[in-house]
Structure formats: structure tokens, C-alpha cells
Amino acid sequence: MKLVFAGTPDVAIPSLTALAATEHTIEAVITRADAPLGRKRVLTPSPVARTAEELGYSVIKTNRLGDEATAEIAALRPDLGVIVAYGGIVREPLLSLPRLGWINLHFSLLPRWRGASPVQRAVMSGDVDTGAAVFQLVRELDAGAVFGSFSQPVGAHSTSGMLLESLSHSGADLLVRVVDELAAGTARSVEQSGEVTLAPKLTMDDARVDWNRPAVEIYNQIRGVTPEPGAFTLVDDARLKLLEVAPAYGAQIPAGAILQRDKHVLIGTQTDALELVSVQPAGKKAMNALDWWRGLAATEVVAS
Incomplete structure (x- = not known):
């Protein structure tokens, strides 16, 4: 078949390279426009754009699938559109333009976690299982019939x-x-069933830790927002990014209090403490939490 592929971040690259190895023809790759990255705000192509160019594909860079993009895609006469984490909405008439419409690889067990951040929300909510599904794109968000899916354990210590x-x-x-x-004409789809939950895009409010919550909820939250947007707390009004934490079973100290016990830096929650393993102070590089703590030259501080 003649395909058009839409994707933007690293997570879409395995799908693009896997389709490139098939007998199907990728007529064009659609991705979001170059974005300013780093302190110098250098315009940088998306990971999918770089991979597509390396593979020799025509690349359409757009943040909105409007009239111009639709006309470019229509000229290709695709049989099927394939989307993996593109970051934009496909509306009519583009939705119905390919002969077989569009399919979407979504990283959740639909209809649970429809939306932009399904894996992150699954981890943050303490889900035991997650997975992926390929479904038919329809007007309603992530609501189309499912052609195939699989599940896998989240893992007690996995990050998103x-x-x-x-x-x-x-x-x-x-x-x-x-x-x-x-x-081949053998695909069969099944309508989604079960409780619908939504996975809106993460914000910095999702990343800031409230130490007055139970340890298990905080641990899930930190794992869910790692690596992006990255969990953080405030210490002396300065942001401290929490790169890696670990449970400290049985250790109980006041919520938000940070102190050293033996060679471990602990922070209190509503229940058991958590151990700070790796952190990144504002304006500095990532470092071992014990090195950061020694640099403070304090016996106890309180995070907020």
C-alpha cells in the first residue's frame, strides 16, 4: 500500500523504521515544524524528521494539518494514513482522504487513558498494566474501533x-x-468497551510534589513525570529537580523534611520517607543527592 506516516518524537521512530522495512511505500512523512531547543533556542528538526530524511523520505513539516497540508497529502493518493504521536488533530476532509482512512498507534489499553499522556497517567495512577492499541482514527478523541492491542506490566519501579x-x-x-x-483485507476491528478515562497533557502542576501525600502516590507521580516534564520541589525557594527517588520503607520523618541518615538522603511524606538518589539543582548539572546535600552544609531543611 501507499502510506503517509505522521509522527514527531523519538517514540515514533521504531514504527517509522519498521514500516520502512516492509513492502509498503511511504509516500511522505508528516511531522511538526522545527522547534527552538536549548538555552540558545536553536531551531531543531524533530526526531522523526531527522530519521525520515536519513531514510530518504519526503518530509512535510507542519504544526497544523490544514488546507495546505491536506492538498499535499491528497496529491500523493495514499491508501492509508498512519499516526504515532504526531501531536496534532486530523480533521475532515483529511480524515477521510486515504482510501482506508487513518490508523493510530496509541500507548494505552483503550478506552483507558485516551489523550496526550497515556503512559504517564497510567504510572501516576498506579496502574498495574499498560499496553498499546492500533485503532481507526475517528472524529472523537481516541475512540475508534481497535484492530489489535497488547498489554504488559507497568513494573513497580519503571518510569514513564x-x-x-x-x-x-x-x-x-x-x-x-x-x-x-x-x-490483505483480513483486518478485523472491535469497538471499544469499558470505562473511559482521559489522559490530558502534563503540566508543571503535575510535576510539583506535595509531600503531604502518601509515599506511594508521590513515588508514582515522580515516576510518571520522568523524564518529562520532570518532578520537582522547592528548597529555600529554589527549584530542585528530582531525577531519581527510591522507597525508604519504615523510615518516617515529617512531611517535606530532608535529612541524612547514614549515607542516604531522605525526605518525609505523609507515610514512609523516600530516598533522594539523583537530583538537579536550578542552574546546575545532575548530581548524586548525597553530594548535593553535603554542599548545603545543613543538618535538616524543608522542601515545599
Whole structure:
């Protein structure tokens, strides 16, 4: 079949490279426009744009799939549109333009966690399982019939970044299987059923830690927002990014209090303490939490 592929971040690359290795033809790759990155705000192509150019594909860079993008895609006469984390909405008439419409690889067990941050929300909510699904794109958000899915354990200590890396590769295999079945005319879909939950885009409010909550909830929150946007707290009104924490079972200290016990830096919650393993103070590089603590030359501080 003739495909158009839409994706933007690293998590979409395994799907693009997997489809590139099939007998299907990728007529163009759609991705978001170059974005300013780093302190110098240098315009930088998306990970998918870089990969597509390395593979020799025509690249359409746009943040909005409007009339101009629709005309470019229409000229290609695609059989199928494939989306993996593009970051934009496909509306009519583009939605119905490919002969077989559009399919989407989504990293959740639909209809749970429809939206922009499904893996992150699954981790933050303490879900035991997550997974991925390939579904038919429809007007309603992530509501189309599902062609295939799989599940896998979240893992007690996995971050959302770890899970996305794993799911991106397993999901690419699923996506290729569905594309092949659509080409062969053997694909079968099932309407979604069950409770719908939403996974809105993460904000900095999701990343700031409230130490008056139970340790398990905070631990899930920190894992869920790692690596982006990254959990943080305030120490002496300065932001401290929490890169890695670990449970400190049985250790109980006041919520928000930070202190050293043996060679461990602990911070209190409503229940058991958590251990700070790796942190990043504002304006500095990532460092071992014990080195950061020694640099404070304090016996106890309180985070907020």
C-alpha cells in the first residue's frame, strides 16, 4: 500500500523504521515544524524528521494539518494514513482522504487513558498494566474501533520514559501487523468497551510534589513525570529537580523534611520517607543527592 506516516518524537521512530522495512511505500512523512531547543533556542528538526530524511523520505513539516497540508497529502493518493504521536488533530476532509482512512498507534489499553499522556497517567495512577492499541482514527478523541492491542506490566519501579521506550518497539511490531492485515483485507476491528478515562497533557502542576501525600502516590507521580516534564520541589525557594527517588520503607520523618541518615538522603511524606538518589539543582548539572546535600552544609531543611 501507499502510506503517509505522521509522527514527531523519538517514540515514533521504531514504527517509522519498521514500516520502512516492509513492502509498503511511504509516500511522505508528516511531522511538526522545527522547534527552538536549548538555552540558545536553536531551531531543531524533530526526531522523526531527522530519521525520515536519513531514510530518504519526503518530509512535510507542519504544526497544523490544514488546507495546505491536506492538498499535499491528497496529491500523493495514499491508501492509508498512519499516526504515532504526531501531536496534532486530523480533521475532515483529511480524515477521510486515504482510501482506508487513518490508523493510530496509541500507548494505552483503550478506552483507558485516551489523550496526550497515556503512559504517564497510567504510572501516576498506579496502574498495574499498560499496553498499546492500533485503532481507526475517528472524529472523537481516541475512540475508534481497535484492530489489535497488547498489554504488559507497568513494573513497580519503571518510569514513564522506560515504559514508552519498551512500548514503542512492541507497538511498532503490532502496527506493522495491522498494516499488513489491512493490505490483505483480513483486518478485523472491535469497538471499544469499558470505562473511559482521559489522559490530558502534563503540566508543571503535575510535576510539583506535595509531600503531604502518601509515599506511594508521590513515588508514582515522580515516576510518571520522568523524564518529562520532570518532578520537582522547592528548597529555600529554589527549584530542585528530582531525577531519581527510591522507597525508604519504615523510615518516617515529617512531611517535606530532608535529612541524612547514614549515607542516604531522605525526605518525609505523609507515610514512609523516600530516598533522594539523583537530583538537579536550578542552574546546575545532575548530581548524586548525597553530594548535593553535603554542599548545603545543613543538618535538616524543608522542601515545599
